[in-house]
Amino acid sequence: MPLTRDDCTALDAADALAPLREQFELPDRVVYLDGNSLGALPRATAARVQRALRDEWGRGLIRSWNDAHWIDLPQRVGDKIARLVGAAPGELVVADSTSVNLYKVLSAALDLQRQRSPARRVVLSERSNFPTDLYIAQSLARDKGCELRLVEFDQLAGALDEQVAVLMLTHVNYRTGQLHDMAALTRHAHERGALTVWDLAHSAGAVPVDLNAAGADFAVGCGYKYLNGGPGAPAFVWVHRQHVPHFQQPLSGWMGHASPFQFSPEYRAADGIARYLCGTPPVLSMVALECGVDTLLAAEPLGGMAALRAKSLALTRLFRELVDQRCAGHGLHWVSPHNDALRGSQACLTRDGGSDGGAYAIVQALIERGVIGDYRAGESGSPDILRFGFTPLYLCHVDVWDAVEQLHAVLDGDIWRDARFSRRAAVT
Amino acid sequence: MPLTRDDCTALDAADALAPLREQFELPDRVVYLDGNSLGALPRATAARVQRALRDEWGRGLIRSWNDAHWIDLPQRVGDKIARLVGAAPGELVVADSTSVNLYKVLSAALDLQRQRSPARRVVLSERSNFPTDLYIAQSLARDKGCELRLVEFDQLAGALDEQVAVLMLTHVNYRTGQLHDMAALTRHAHERGALTVWDLAHSAGAVPVDLNAAGADFAVGCGYKYLNGGPGAPAFVWVHRQHVPHFQQPLSGWMGHASPFQFSPEYRAADGIARYLCGTPPVLSMVALECGVDTLLAAEPLGGMAALRAKSLALTRLFRELVDQRCAGHGLHWVSPHNDALRGSQACLTRDGGSDGGAYAIVQALIERGVIGDYRAGESGSPDILRFGFTPLYLCHVDVWDAVEQLHAVLDGDIWRDARFSRRAAVT
Numbered sequence: 083m084p085l086t087r088d089d090c091t092a093l094d095a096a097d098a099l100a101p102l103r104e105q106f107e108l109p110d111r112v113v114y115l116d117g118n119s120l121g122a123l124p125r126a127t128a129a130r131v132q133r134a135l136r137d138e139w140g141r142g143l144i145r146s147w148n149d150a151h152w153i154d155l156p157q158r159v160g161d162k163i164a165r166l167v168g169a170a171p172g173e174l175v176v177a178d179s180t181s182v183n184l185y186k187v188l189s190a191a192l193d194l195q196r197q198r199s200p201a202r203r204v205v206l207s208e209r210s211n212f213p214t215d216l217y218i219a220q221s222l223a224r225d226k227g228c229e230l231r232l233v234e235f236d237q238l239a240g241a242l243d244e245q246v247a248v249l250m251l252t253h254v255n256y257r258t259g260q261l262h263d264m265a266a267l268t269r270h271a272h273e274r275g276a277l278t279v280w281d282l283a284h285s286a287g288a289v290p291v292d293l294n295a296a297g298a299d300f301a302v303g304c305g306y307k308y309l310n311g312g313p314g315a316p317a318f319v320w321v322h323r324q325h326v327p328h329f330q331q332p333l334s335g336w337m338g339h340a341s342p343f344q345f346s347p348e349y350r351a352a353d354g355i356a357r358y359l360c361g362t363p364p365v366l367s368m369v370a371l372e373c374g375v376d377t378l379l380a381a382e383p384l385g386g387m388a389a390l391r392a393k394s395l396a397l398t399r400l401f402r403e404l405v406d407q408r409c410a411g412h413g414l415h416w417v418s419p420h421n422d423a424l425r426g427s428q429a430c431l432t433r434d435g436g437s438d439g440g441a442y443a444i445v446q447a448l449i450e451r452g453v454i455g456d457y458r459a460g461e462s463g464s465p466d467i468l469r470f471g472f473t474p475l476y477l478c479h480v481d482v483w484d485a486v487e488q489l490h491a492v493l494d495g496d497i498w499r500d501a502r503f504s505r506r507a508a509v510t
Numbered sequence: 511m512p513l514t515r516d517d518c519t520a521l522d523a524a525d526a527l528a529p530l531r532e533q534f535e536l537p538d539r540v541v542y543l544d545g546n547s548l549g550a551l552p553r554a555t556a557a558r559v560q561r562a563l564r565d566e567w568g569r570g571l572i573r574s575w576n577d578a579h580w581i582d583l584p585q586r587v588g589d590k591i592a593r594l595v596g597a598a599p600g601e602l603v604v605a606d607s608t609s610v611n612l613y614k615v616l617s618a619a620l621d622l623q624r625q626r627s628p629a630r631r632v633v634l635s636e637r638s639n640f641p642t643d644l645y646i647a648q649s650l651a652r653d654k655g656c657e658l659r660l661v662e663f664d665q666l667a668g669a670l671d672e673q674v675a676v677l678m679l680t681h682v683n684y685r686t687g688q689l690h691d692m693a694a695l696t697r698h699a700h701e702r703g704a705l706t707v708w709d710l711a712h713s714a715g716a717v718p719v720d721l722n723a724a725g726a727d728f729a730v731g732c733g734y735k736y737l738n739g740g741p742g743a744p745a746f747v748w749v750h751r752q753h754v755p756h757f758q759q760p761l762s763g764w765m766g767h768a769s770p771f772q773f774s775p776e777y778r779a780a781d782g783i784a785r786y787l788c789g790t791p792p793v794l795s796m797v798a799l800e801c802g803v804d805t806l807l808a809a810e811p812l813g814g815m816a817a818l819r820a821k822s823l824a825l826t827r828l829f830r831e832l833v834d835q836r837c838a839g840h841g842l843h844w845v846s847p848h849n850d851a852l853r854g855s856q857a858c859l860t861r862d863g864g865s866d867g868g869a870y871a872i873v874q875a876l877i878e879r880g881v882i883g884d885y886r887a888g889e890s891g892s893p894d895i896l897r898f899g900f901t902p903l904y905l906c907h908v909d910v911w912d913a914v915e916q917l918h919a920v921l922d923g924d925i926w927r928d929a930r931f932s933r934r935a936a937v938t
Contacts, residue, residue: 107568116572123568131559131794139740140535140551143882144544152741179789181763182610209775214764214789217777221762225653232775257773306790312567313580313793334649335609336642345685345887347637347660349645361607361642362734364795365741366559454571459773 084407090400090479098384099393103476105377106310113481113488115455118256118284118428118471121310127373134369155368156337156359162375163309163318166387167282167301168292174320176368177359178333180283180304181214183319186331186358187300188219188250190321191277192226194329195247199275202247203228206276208235210464212256215281219250235260238267242274249276253291254284254426257458257467259418261289261426265296272297283307286318287378288394288427288473290387293320300325305367308427308473310374316367319358326355335360377475393474394427397482401429401470404486412493413439417467427472432465441466443503447492450503453485512835518828518907526812527821531904533805534738541909541916543883546684546712546856546899549738555801562797583796584765584787590803591737591746594815595710595729596720602748604796605787606761608711608732609642611747614759614786615728616647616678618749619705620654622757623675627703630675631656634704636663638892640684643709647678663688666695670702677704681719682712682854685886685895687846689717689854693724700725711735714746715806716822716855716901718815721748728753733795736855736901738802744795747786754783763788805903821902822855825910829857829898832914840921841867845895855900860893869894871931875920878931881913 094100106122108114114122138150147153160175167174177183188205195202205219209232216230223230233241235255242249249271254261268278280301285291287308293301299322305315330351336342337359340350351357381390398418405414413434419425433439445457445468455470470485492498522528534550536542542550566578575581588603595602605611616633623630633647637660644658651658661669663683670677677699682689696706708729713719715736721729727750733743758779764770765787768778779785809818826846833842841862847853861867873885873896883898898913920926 107564109569109571112571114571120567120572120575122571123563128560128563128568131563132556135551135556135559135740135798136535139548140556141537143537143540143542143550144548144884145877145882146741147548178606178610179763181789182606182761185761211775212764213767213770213773213775213777216775217762217764217767220777221758221760225760312563313574314790314796316792317789330649332649332653333610333613334645335607336640336645339641339645342641343887345641347639347641347644349641349648361609361745362742364744364792366798367792367795368742370563370794449573454573456572459771 085404087480087483090483093479097393097478099381099389099474100478102377102381103478105380106476108476111452113453113485114476115453115470115472115485117473117476118288118307119456120306120313121308121374121473122476124310124373124377126376127312127370130369130373131366134366152363152365155365156363157356159368159372159375160318162372162379163286166291166378167286167303167320168294169320170294173323173355174318175355175358176305176316176318176371177363178317180281180302180317181218182333183302183317183358184215184218184279184281185222186333187279187302187319187321188222188248189332190325190329191248191279191300192222192228194325195277199247202245202275204245205230205248205250206238206241206246207232207250208238208255209233210255210257211252212281212283215250215252239270242271242276244275246274246276248279250279252281252283254289256284257430257469259426259428259430261424264291264298268296268298284426290391298322305371305374309371310377311371312367312374314367315371315374316364321355321358326357327353331358333360337361337363381475390474394472395422397472397474397477397479398425398427398429400479400482401472401486404483405489408486408490409493427474429470429472431468433468439466440498441468442505443498444468444492446503447498447500448488451488451492453488513832515908515911518911521907525821525906527809527817527902528906530805530809531906533808534904536904539880541881541913542904543881543898543900543913545901545904546716546735547884548734548741549736549802549901550904552738552801552805554804555740555798558797558801559794562794580791580793583793584791585784587796587800587803588746590800590807591714594719594806595714595731595748596722597748598722601751601783602746603783603787604733604744604746604799605791606745608709608730608745609646610761611730611745611786612643612646612707612709613650614761615707615730615747615749616650616676617760618753618757619676619707619728620650620656622753623705627675630673630703632673633658633676633678634666634669634674635660635678636666636683637661638683638685639680640709640711643678643680667698670699670704672703674702674704676707678707680709680711682717684712685845685858685897687854687856687858689852692719692726696724696726712854718819726750733799733802737799738805739799740795740802742795743799743802744792749783749786754785755781759786761788765789765791809903818902822900823850825900825902825905825907826853826855826857828907828910829900829914832911833859833917836914836918837921855902857898857900859896861896867894868926869896870933871926872896872920874931875926875928876916879916879920881916
C-alpha cells in the first residue's frame with residue numbers, strides 16, 4: 083500500500099528528535115533541502131551576535147579580547163566541534179576557510195612524507211572531489227614538485243601504490259552524496275604507506291565521524307553547512323596528535339605562535355593544534371558558528387550523531403520511496419547510492435536528456451514553490467544534478483512528503499519548462 | 511601660556527569633522543585611544559548585521575548568495591576600500607586575514623622575481639615590523655629557498671642591494687607609529703631592482719595612501735583597525751594591475767577561479783584581482799566591515815583622507831604638547847616621531863626603567879579610569895611602550911585633554927603602582 087501524508091505525520095509524532103527543529107528560524111511555507119550548502123539560522127544566533135556587537139565590541143572594545151574571551155574562541159568552538167567528529171578536546175581549532183585549512187594540512191602531510199618516504203610524490207584523490215580541494219592540491223603539487231592523481235570512487239583503493247604520499251578525500255561527495263568508509267580507506271592507505279587528509283565539509287554534523295578511531299592523519303571541515311554557522315562561517319582543522327608536534331604548516335601567522343603577545347620577531351610554533359591558526363580570529367563569525375554547533379550538541383541527550391544519522395537515513399530513504407512512487411515515468415535516475423552505508427545526508431537525481439534534462443529549471447521551479455534544493459552543473463560528461471540535502475535537525479517526514487508532491491507537480495505539469503526558470507548563475 | 515580645556519573645547523567647536531563622531535556607539539565616560547588595535551562600533555553595524563542574519567540568511571537562506579548579492583561582497587567592499595588607498599575600482603578585494611593575504615602576495619612577488627632575476631633571493635624588511643609579517647616571510651623564505659633580512663628603519667634604503675628580491679614593509683610601524691615614505695622607498699626599490707609589498711594595517715583609514723601614484727607592487731591591509739570592521743574583520747589585498755595577469759597566488763581556492771560555479775576540476779585563475787580570493791567569503795564579517803568602511807567614506811564631502819590626516823596630526827601634536835606640559839618629570843620619553851611627515855596616527859611613549867618602568871601598569875590604571883590605550887612589550891632590548899591611537903573620525907580635542915589629565919593623575923599619584931594593575935595577558 084502506498085505511503086500517505088498521514089503516515090508521515092505519524093512518523094513525525096513518533097520522532098524523538100522532532101523538537102530540535104524549534105532551535106531554528108525557518109521561513110513559513112518553505113521546505114529547506116539545502117542545509118548541505120548553507121545551514122539554517124538558529125534562533126539563538128541573532129541575539130548572540132547582537133551581544134557580541136553591542137556589549138562586547140561596542141562597550142568592551144579592545145578589552146573584550148580578554149574579558150569576553152574572544153581570544154579563546156578558536157579553541158572553545160573547536161572543542162565543541164571535536165565532539166561531533168571523534169576528536170579529543172584540544173585537538174581541533176576553528177580558523178580561516180576550508181580551502182585555507184586544506185592548504186595547511188596537505189602541505190604538512192607532504193612535508194611529512196618528504197622526510198619519511200621521499201620517493202612518494204603523488205596526491206591521490208577522487209576526480210569528482212569538490213573543486214576547491216583539487217585546486218589547492220594542484221597548487222601545492224606544483225610548488226612541491228608533486229603530482230595530483232585523480233581516479234574514480236571505486237578505483238581509489240587499487241590506486242594506492244608505492245608512489246602515493248597522501249590520500250586526500252572528501253568524506254561525503256558534494257555531488258553524489260556518496261560516503262567513503264573512512265576507517266577502511268585510512269587503514270588501507272596506511273598499509274600502503276600513505277597518509278590521509280579528510281575533508282568533512284559534507285559530513286561534520288551530518289554523519290557520524292570518528293577521526294581518532296579511524297586513525298585519520300589530518301582533517302578539515304566547513305562551518306556553514308551542517309554546522310549551521312552562517313554564510314561563509316569559519317572552517318576547522320584537526321591533526322592527529324602524533325603529527326602535531328613534528329610539522330609546521332606554511333601559514334605561520336601570529337595566532338599560531340607559542341607566545342603571540344611577546345611580539346618576538348622569530349616564529350616559534352605553539353605546542354598543540356594552535357599552531358594551525360594563522361591570523362586574528364573573526365569574532366562575529368565565530369560566535370555565530372558556536373550557536374550553530376550548539377544546535378547539534380543539543381542532540382547529545384537524545385542519542386547524538388547516531389540518532390541524527392538514523393533520522394537522516396530515514397528521511398533520504400523516505401524521499402526515495404516517495405519519488406519512486408509519485409514521479410515514475412519522468413526520466414529521473416538516482417545518483418546517490420541506495421545502500422545506506424554508502425550514502426551521506428543528501429539525495430541526488432539526474433534526468434534523461436543531460437544538460438537539456440531540465441535539472442536547473444526543475445530546481446528553480448521547486449524553489450518558487452518553496453522547496454529549496456539545489457542544482458549542480460555536470461562537467462566532463464557527468465550529468466547535471468538535482469541535489470536535496472536532508473538535515474535531520476530541522477526536517478521532518480512531512481517535509482519530505484510535501485517536497486515530493488511539489489516535485490511531482492513541477493514535472494507532471496511541465497511547469498519547469500516556463501522561461502522564467504531558465505539558467506543563470508547559481509551558488510553553492 | 512599653557513593650553514586649557516577651554517582651548518580644546520574651542521578647537522572642537524571649529525572642527526568640521528566633529529559630527530562624524532555621531533556615526534559611532536562609544537561608551538560613556540570612555541576616551542578610546544585604541545582604534546589602531548580595534549576600531550569602534552559604528553551605529554549602523556548592529557542593524558545591518560541583524561538584517562543579514564534575519565532577513566538574508568534566515569529568510570533568504572541559500573538564495574541570498576544571489577538575491578542579497580553576498581557573492582559580490584569581496585569586490586563591492588573592496589572597491590570602497592580602494593577609494594581610501596589610491597586604488598582603482600576592481601583592483602582590490604576583501605578576503606581572509608592580513609597574514610593569509612600577505613602569504614599570497616609575498617609568494618607571488620617572489621615567484622615574479624624568480625622569473626625576472628633569479629639571483630635575487632632576499633626579502634628585506636624592518637626588524638620591528640609586525641611579527642606576523644615576519645613569520646609569514648620566514649615560512650615563505652624557507653619554502654622558496656630565500657632569506658629574510660631584517661634591518662633597522664634608517665638602514666632600509668642602504669640595504670637595497672642586488673640580492674634583494676622584495677622590500678616588504680608595514681607602512682606605519684605598529685610599535686613606534688613611524689611612517690615610511692611609500693613613494694620614495696618604492697621608487698628606490700624599483701631603481702635597485704626590487705619589488706615592494708606594503709602592509710597597510712596601520713595606515714588604511716588613518717593616513718593618506720596612494721598605491722597607484724606610488725607605483726607600489728603589492729599591498730595588504732587590515733579591516734578591524736582604522737576601518738572599523740569589527741574584531742577579526744576580514745582583510746584586503748591589492749596587486750598592481752601590471753602584475754595581476756601574470757602570477758597565480760598559491761591559495762588557489764574556488765572563489766579565485768575564473769568560473770567557480772562550473773565546478774571544473776582544473777583551476778583556472780580569474781582574470782583580475784579576484785584570483786586573490788580563496789574560500790567562501792565570510793558574509794556576516796563582510797557586511798560589518800562594509801559599515802566600518804562607510805564611516806570613512808562619509809568624510810569624503812568634508813575633505814576625505816586629507817582632512818582626516820590633518821585632524822589626526824593635530825590630535826597627536828596636541829597630545830604631545832599636553833603630555834610635555836602636564837607630565838614632565840615622570841621619566842616619559844617619546845618614541846613616535848616629532849616630525850609630522852614621519853608619524854602615523856598614534857603617539858607612543860616609554861618610561862625610564864625599562865620593563866620595570868611600569869608601562870603595563872600605567873596602561874591598566876588608565877583603562878580603569880576610562881582612558882583606553884594599550885601596551886606593547888619590549889623585546890630584544892627595545893623598551894616597553896605605552897601606545898595611544900588617535901582616530902580622527904571619533905576623537906575630539908577635549909578627549910585628548912581628558913586623557914592627558916588621567917595620565918597625569920596616574921603618574922602623579924603613583925596610582926599605577928597598585929597591585930591590581932600588575933601584568934597579565936594582553937592582546938592586540
